[in-house]
Amino acid sequence: MDQKNQMMMTGNLAAAWGARLAEVDYVPAFPITPQTEIVEALSKWCGTGELNARFVTLDSEHSMMTAAGAAAATGARVFTATSSQGLLYAFEVLYTVAGWRAPLVLVNVSRALASPITLEPDHNDVLAARDSGFVQIHAETCQEVVDSILLAYRIGEDPLVCLPVLVNLDGFGLSFTREPVRLPEPEAVRDFLPPFRPAHLGFKASAPQALGTAVLGGSTYSYFRHQIHLASMNALRVHEQAATEFEQCFGRRYDVVEGYRIEDAEDVLVMSNAFASKGKAAVDAAREDGRKVGLLRLRMIRPWPADAVRRALRRRRAVAVLDQNLSPGQGGILFQEVAACLYHDPERPRGLCSFIGGLGGKNISEGEFHAVFEQTAAAGKQGQGIGPVLLYTEAEHREMEQLQFLAHDLKTGR
Amino acid sequence: MAGAARGAEPSSTNIKEGPAVISVRFHGRGGQGAKTASRILGTAAFSEGFTAQDSPIYGAERRGAPVSAFTRIAKGPIRERGIIICPSLVVVADASLIGDPAARVIEGIDERTAVFVNSPLTGEQLHTRISLPGRLTTLDLTEVAVRELGKRSALSALLGAVAGRLVGLRSESIDHAVAQELADLGVDASIIQRNQTAARHCYEAVSLVPVETSVHRGPGPTPLRVPAYEPPTRGTARITAGPNSAIRSVSGWRTYRPVLRPDLCNGCWLCFANCPEGAITIKPDGKPAVYYPHCKGCLDCVEVCPTDAMTVERETDVTNK
Incomplete structure (x- = not known):
């Protein structure tokens, strides 16, 4: 086996590395098994300065997703993670931030839903969110977790898409499982993933804007929700192009x-x-x-x-x-x-x-x-x-x- | 103990080309280091150029509850995931787990499975006490841990070393892996060194038994069951049998038992207040009494006792406390 630059790593640590390599600006966090190791690693790196991001613990997943969406709406690159009951607790905000066209990345570590309550994985949690407007990428290996997070920012931030992206990994099966992972070089990631400069988002006192405004009568609503659908469909070809460049940069190929x-x-x-x-x-x-x-x-x-x-x-x-x-x-x-x-x-x-x-x-x-x-x-x-x-x-x-x-x-x- | 070639030169010849995988299943109690042992084995194998995969499984349990961890080692890609049903090697950190059906120690063990048990008994002695198929080998790791590390539950490096030796990994790889994994946990350098010394000792001392790669045994299709609808009295996850934890003995969880020396006891009740299981009651004379069927052997009472009146005795009868 070619072990150059490989290390043994859990899926959770690989997810944290994805956020670190993407040089995110903001990490709102709330712990839940089996996801907690992700935000613990990010908290540590924010503390040591290895990741130059603002790490904030929130009082619930609902607040966490609200903070994530709001920060992304100011033009910050945002990462957050949750699982299972936590994803469901954040549910209404998922639809809201998709409507803001705020391209953050949310990692879900799959865990079956109550009740009866358990800690082990199935996909009723992540698939419940399939109609929210989030792009969804589901990973099979720990390597694919870190790679998919980089692809997720690249796809989500593309002007043809501008949608939040959910990257899913299974609790236990990946979250606590170590296997060899090759971490991309930070320099190469910077080439693959240019800085986030959204045209429609930002925070400037001299140019106020309202986002997700009220619309009544249905036709306006139809137009904007359909825009989300078209943006999501665009993600297919944007993924194709991103995957080709990813392969050129890192030598690994991912298709839909x-x-x-x-x-x-x-x-x-x-x-x-x-x-x-x-x-x-x-x-x-x-x-x-x-x-x-x-x-x-x-x-x-x-x-x-x-x-x-x-x-x-x-x-x-x-x-x-x-x-x-x-x-x-x-x-x-x-x-x-x-x-x-x-x-x-x-x-x-x-x-x-x-x-x-x-x-x-x-x-x-x-x-x-x-x-x-x-x-x-x-x-x-x-x-x-x-x-x-x-x-x-x-x-x-x-x-x-x-x-x-x-x-x-x-x-x-x- | 067929093929126990003690002192044979370890090599990595156990691990074959192609899809063959060595699957190692660790069983321990929360706090004994089964998870870290699986990582030490994984890191050691990885450092020798193999593909490795390690993972633990545990629920919401506390210290003392059964924990399993799994390491797979191969030359090629590893496509299996999660629990190991048919292990090449089973490593048992605590012999009392063997008799606990919830721990599933004996699952998938047949006459070709290598089984290591941390026990003061020899393999032959253990064979006469418990019915366990497989190629059995033992070593008293707890004694080594107490002697070398001063801590009876610090078994991770020792379990990792024994497993590494049995699957044919090199001593230096184990050494390196012990250092790396314990450093990851924030263990002091001096304690890591003592772990390495103890691990080397166990690596040399364990009697070898052959470890075979897992093969595709073509079990045929498993009969599936179509559960029928049952009334909500049965079809809902609920319990009506009343509090039955009282009749569940956790004696088997103990490696050590707390024993009171009444002459040293000052009657402060700190042990009573700190027992997480409510296994300590106060007698009319104001002195504590341990109800052993509910004592899981966490020894919190020993730790908090200001007069050292709570002492520690090793459980000797490993299969029936």
């Missing part, structure tokens, strides 16, 4: 989706985030067993890369979308989006399957991936869809029954 052993694949598994690594290992194992399968990883979720998804999935026998989220009363969130963009393709897959796995961080075992590939192949042969199928095993249910016994039937008292 990533195909793994997909060229000759009959059946394709669609995943996102850290568990996509496990999906790739499962593809390798299935290939050893003679199954022609591949994996498509969704990296940019907003804007939705419909063309890239369609190109990757057409002409397949079957496609399985493994959602690490659950919309009660519907099923997998990303399944719906994949299905919608394939509808009009005359060569759409014969079978489209929906799996729900990894809720609350539940492990997806090799045997469960095997079951996914088998059921997907069968669906492709029969030309019909299945799901949503919950990845949850007989063995796990026996443990669940044992817990139910402890919770309800155990006689207490000494």
Whole structure:
């Protein structure tokens, strides 16, 4: 392995390094597991002067996002981070700052939502924010976390976009996991990421402006919200250009989706985030067993890369979308989006399957991936869809029954 | 203990080319250093040019609760993530964890798994006490920690060294990794040096057992379960069995137990006030009494006792307290 300039680093530390290398001006912060290590590192660096930024602790995530948006509206480069319940607490402000067209970067460390309450990851938190107007990039590795934050500033600050960007990494799976990371050189980052000089934002006493003003009657509102939509759609081609320059500067290439052993694949598994690594290992194992399968990883979720998804999935026998989220009363969130963009393709897959796995961080075992590939192949042969199928095993249910016994039937008292 | 080639020259030949991965699972109690041990192993492997990945898993628990940590080492990319179900090597910092189903120590262990247990017993002795498949090797790390570091829970460097030796990493790599990881935690240079000395000792002293790379075992599809709708009395996350923590013994958590010497006790009740578990009561004579099933062995009572009346005894029967 080429280890030049690499170091062992958690996803959380990689996120902090992303902000440090982007030379952010302002970091409003509020702690929450499993994100806290990010703001702790930034707090330390602001204290030592290694990062020349103003670090402020706020009284809640709602205040934190308000401060982040307000600072970005003055033309400052802003970074902040949260997770799960914290993201939901900040929710109304997400829509507001997107409407201000204030391009800050928010890192979300995915953690499943209450209740019941847990600390481990799934994507109901970050996907709840998918309609807010934030651009969303979902990372698979710690390296991708630091790189995606640099790309996020570059894309978000582009005059064709001017939107806040959310970079997602999984709690535990990346946040507390160390793996080799190559940090970009600060000089090269300065070339890749020019200073933030927005034309529509700024703070000058002699030139006051009002932002996010009241509009009634609907047509004005329609116009401005549609502008947010167009800005988000622009992020697809801005990402393309930024990714090309990023590759020239740093030698690593990121696209809006990533195909793994997909060229000759009959059946394709669609995943996102850290568990996509496990999906790739499962593809390798299935290939050893003679199954022609591949994996498509969704990296940019907003804007939705419909063309890239369609190109990757057409002409397949079957496609399985493994959602690490659950919309009660519907099923997998990303399944719906994949299905919608394939509808009009005359060569759409014969079978489209929906799996729900990894809720609350539940492990997806090799045997469960095997079951996914088998059921997907069968669906492709029969030309019909299945799901949503919950990845949850007989063995796990026996443990669940044992817990139910402890919770309800155990006689207490000494 | 098949293949225990004590004194054999360590090498990195255990770690093969291609997708083969050495997966090491650490089990400890919060505060014993399992997480840092996984990092020491990861850093040591990384410094020898391998790809490494390390991660801990813990909940909202306190000191003494079961903690797991995982290190994967390979020549190529590592695509597995999270918990290790089928480990190459299991490193157990505290033998009392073996019998705790919640700690999942025995999960995935078969006759080809190497298992290290921190214990004063030999592998053979331990085998007669507990049913544990796998290639067992032991060393009394707690004794080394007490002797060399004066602190019974300072096991991270020792666990890292033992794991490093078993998977075939070099002594110098462990040395370097101990320094780096403990410095990251803000440990003083002099204490780091003592950790390195103790780690070197454990590296040399542990009896070797073969450690195999994890292989794709082709388990076949796992049977999935489709849970049926159940009434909200069962389908809601709630507990109706009343306070049952009273019948949950945490005795197994202790490596050491606090023991009162009544002749030295001045009846100040500081131990009673500081016990985080409410395991200390006051007898009619005004002296404290420890209710051991609820004592997790944090020894806060020993720390606060102004007259050193609370003393420390090592738990000897590691499997059944």
